[in-house]
Amino acid sequence: MSEDKSTPEIAALPKDKQPFWSQAKRALHFRCPNCGEGKLYQRYLRQVDECSVCATPLGKIRADDGPAWLTILLVGHLTVPLLLEVERNATWPMWMPMVIWPLYALALSLIILPFAKALFITILWRKQ
Numbered sequence: 001m002s003e004d005k006s007t008p009e010i011a012a013l014p015k016d017k018q019p020f021w022s023q024a025k026r027a028l029h030f031r032c033p034n035c036g037e038g039k040l041y042q043r044y045l046r047q048v049d050e051c052s053v054c055a056t057p058l059g060k061i062r063a064d065d066g067p068a069w070l071t072i073l074l075v076g077h078l079t080v081p082l083l084l085e086v087e088r089n090a091t092w093p094m095w096m097p098m099v100i101w102p103l104y105a106l107a108l109s110l111i112i113l114p115f116a117k118a119l120f121i122t123i124l125w126r127k128q
């Protein structure tokens, strides 16, 4: 059962009448953007074919390069200013930033990517 008491009432509305951010919030919790109950992903980035609760067909939605674009945009803006600030005063050996910063960017990308995909799935599902 959802913790949000308004979710069943909102979910009963047609998808284009529901508030976008309510749907996006459900998807960002990796739940079906329609009902907020069923899972959005069956694995890391593999979405379910359809919601197990409301049968919304989520597997046919192809986000393509959108989530990668958003992830690169966010990771770049989160990494470069931090990198410049840290490297300005750093006294560590040259090999350390060459190892640390790519690992930092990779980890941040892997964390942000499922959230970016959930957001794109919500947008594309609303436009169907």
Ligand SMILES: [Zn+2]
Pocket (backbone or CB within 6 Å): 032, 033, 034, 035, 036, 037, 038, 051, 052, 053, 054, 055, 056
């Ligand atoms: Zn659902």
